[in-house]
Amino acid sequence: MTFATLGxxxxxxxxxxxxxxxxxTPIQAQAIPAVLAGRDLMAAAQxxxxxxxxxxxxxxxxxxxxxxxxxxxxxxxxxxxxTRELAEQVHESVRxxxxxxPLSTYAVYGGxxxxxxxxxxxxxxxxxxxxxxxxxxxxxxxxxxxNQLQTLVLDEADRMLDLGFQEELGNIYKALPxxxxxxxxxxxxxxxxxxxxxQMLNDPLSIEVSPxxxxxxxxxxxxxxxxxxxxxxxxxxxxxxxxxKQVLVFAKTRNGVDQLVEKLQGLGINADxxxxxxxxxxxxxxxxxxxxxxxxxxxxxxxxxxxxxxEDLPLVxxxxxxxxxxxxxxxxxxxxRAGATxxxxxxxxxxxxxxxxxxxxxxxxxxxxxxxxxFEPDHRVPxxxxxxxxxxxxxxxxxxxxxxxxxxxxxxxxxxxxPEDVVQSIKxxxxxxxxxTGPRKRKP
Numbered sequence: 001m002t003f004a005t006l007g008x009x010x011x012x013x014x015x016x017x018x019x020x021x022x023x024x025t026p027i028q029a030q031a032i033p034a035v036l037a038g039r040d041l042m043a044a045a046q047x048x049x050x051x052x053x054x055x056x057x058x059x060x061x062x063x064x065x066x067x068x069x070x071x072x073x074x075x076x077x078x079x080x081x082x083t084r085e086l087a088e089q090v091h092e093s094v095r096x097x098x099x100x101x102p103l104s105t106y107a108v109y110g111g112x113x114x115x116x117x118x119x120x121x122x123x124x125x126x127x128x129x130x131x132x133x134x135x136x137x138x139x140x141x142x143x144x145x146x147n148q149l150q151t152l153v154l155d156e157a158d159r160m161l162d163l164g165f166q167e168e169l170g171n172i173y174k175a176l177p178x179x180x181x182x183x184x185x186x187x188x189x190x191x192x193x194x195x196x197x198x199q200m201l202n203d204p205l206s207i208e209v210s211p212x213x214x215x216x217x218x219x220x221x222x223x224x225x226x227x228x229x230x231x232x233x234x235x236x237x238x239x240x241x242x243x244x245k246q247v248l249v250f251a252k253t254r255n256g257v258d259q260l261v262e263k264l265q266g267l268g269i270n271a272d273x274x275x276x277x278x279x280x281x282x283x284x285x286x287x288x289x290x291x292x293x294x295x296x297x298x299x300x301x302x303x304x305x306x307x308x309x310x311e312d313l314p315l316v317x318x319x320x321x322x323x324x325x326x327x328x329x330x331x332x333x334x335x336x337r338a339g340a341t342x343x344x345x346x347x348x349x350x351x352x353x354x355x356x357x358x359x360x361x362x363x364x365x366x367x368x369x370x371x372x373x374x375f376e377p378d379h380r381v382p383x384x385x386x387x388x389x390x391x392x393x394x395x396x397x398x399x400x401x402x403x404x405x406x407x408x409x410x411x412x413x414x415x416x417x418x419p420e421d422v423v424q425s426i427k428x429x430x431x432x433x434x435x436x437t438g439p440r441k442r443k444p
Contacts, residue, residue, distance in 0.1 A: 011100035025050040026209040040204040070124035084109040111280030118143040132168035157184040218336035225381040228349040252320035271297035318346035325358040350379040
């Protein structure tokens with residue numbers, strides 16, 4: 001099968017040839033004809049399987065062949081994404097696919113000035129990639145209209161509907177024309193999100209090209225148990241022992257990112273970090289330097305867990321396990337992409353046993369444990385399995401008290417120690433004066 005046999009026009013196949021795309025992936029083979037046919041779609045596939053091309057290629061073809069020319073401050077196709085980094089990446093892919101097409105494309109997101117974005121939208125944009133918050137800002141300032149909208153795409157749809165975007169999506173949904181094509185793409189869909197998403201689509205076609213919520217089999221996964229306070233020390237030990245060259249590290253909090261980066265830099269290791277408190281330009285610069293192998297270690301919160309395509313990334317390390325189990329799949333999906341192999345290592349402490357159990361239940365596999373000599377935890381991480389069980393070992397019986405001892409005045413008497421010696425060693429109790437609390441007699 002080729003992209004031409006899927007019905008794509010020559011300018012698109014020419015761009016794909018330039019990019020080295022030879023054969024459609026399973027998600028592309030199923031999604032492209034459905035989108036070209038005008039169907040609403042709910043598509044699930046593992047990370048790194050080419051979902052972006054699955055919706056972007058047919059959208060660009062529909063925009064080229066159908067519909068009127070875009071008018072001022074209008075948009076004909078809208079792709080919503082959860083993070084700024086993903087907005088940039090999706091738009092870059094779209095721009096490459098549309099190289100030989102007479103279409104305008106653009107990306108808008110927060111963290112940067114809104115004024116240049118308003119200026120760019122004055123002439124209208126055929127295909128716009130956006131984060132929900134900035135899109136609403138532009139709409140409320142009358143810089144953007146939806147009267148020409150033909151297609152709405154929610155990329156990483158589970159994240160969009162699940163983590164803080166529900167209100168924004170509801171407001172966007174009200175502003176859009178009811179007659180439109182809607183596409184939902186993601187690597188994971190919970191049952192609750194599927195139910196909610198079903199309300200937004202009209203007779204949707206459901207596509208699943210791999211088991212739900214399963215990580216790609218190209219990623220080798222294992223974990224090391226360690227006490228929480230020793231995680232930074234273990235990370236540095238493993239990095240030096242295994243000669244890690246390029247590592248994407250996920251931490252749970254923004255402070256955690258900053259603290260690990262500071263420690264690594266203090267050891268002379270070329271590291272940087274990205275999280276939501278950093279300016280967008282700083283985040284993008286760190287990501288670009290990491291992709292160019294100018295940075296050895298990139299530490300990030302889950303802003304980097306979704307959709308980011310880092311070519312030939314060999315290793316992902318979960319310094320902290322994610323609170324949401326589905327994010328584990330997206331995190332480790334940054335490696336082992338497009339058929340390449342990768343490795344994902346998690347550093348797990350006793351406090352995270354329930355998070356570990358949730359991940360193993362979701363992925364239907366028990367992660368292999370490998371102890372690291374010298375880092376065995378004082379606080380043991382209970383065994384877990386893919387059924388969701390936390391297996392607690394029985395408590396060790398208490399040791400019986402030593403026989404032959406005599407207790408005297410609250411102190412153990414060792415053999416060979418005379419009781420009278422013990423008595424002499426104990427300080428006498430100071431007498432506490434007793435006060436008469438009765439009524440005082442008056443002197444005559």
